[in-house]
Amino acid sequence: MATTSITIRMDENLKKQAEILFESMGLNMTTAFTIFTKAVVRQGKIPFEITADPFYGEANQARLMKSIVQLEAGKGTAHELIETDDE
Template sequence: MANLTITLDDQDKKDIATFCEQIGMTVSGLYNVFTKQVIREGRIPFEIGVDRPNRKTIKAMKEGDRIADDPNVKGYSYNQFVAEMKKW
């Protein structure tokens, strides 16, 4: 049996230890399961990526923030909104 030392952020270490405790597993056991899965599949067994909004979504989010903070923009109740949409 070999030993492996890894470096983690302090909070990440606490969070992963808490997770493992909740599911009845040790952190070492978790990494052993991960290692076996990588070896068996020949790949990292989950998708790694960054979920980023595109430019159009970012623009819409900024516009929404601007509108939310603008006291001159009229707000609608749900019923008023539905009534206005039916007019279209």
Template sequence: MAQATISARVDSKDKERFDEFCENVGISTSAAIYMFVKNVINEHRIPFEIREPRAAYNAKNMAFLKEGIEALNAGKGVEHELIEEDD
């Protein structure tokens, strides 16, 4: 069987954590990726649920937060009393 190489770029910290996980479960990083590829081929699907990030991290909310941070950094913040909600 002819071999091919898959190359992907990931954050260096993520790679370190993934390598550490693989080592802890007794497999190589290459074996883990091979298992993922074979699972996708055999099941005809990604072997985990893929969904949008939580609503708190959508583009609109992130833009709102960035705007608020910029206002605070410009000295335009307003101090409020802490409001506690009843359970």
């Protein structure tokens, strides 16, 4: 069977985490992606559920807009943002 190369881009930290996990399973990145791709082709779909970030959901966006309107009208309390080192 002929092989080919592909190039993908991803966050460096994510790549390192994946390599560590795959290594603990006895896999390398190429084998892991090959397994994933074979599952996609065999099942005709992504082999796990992909969901949207609930932050962008219609209900949350409506709530945010309502809060913005209230703040602009001088009602409610605005809090300072707290920065974290998360991602």
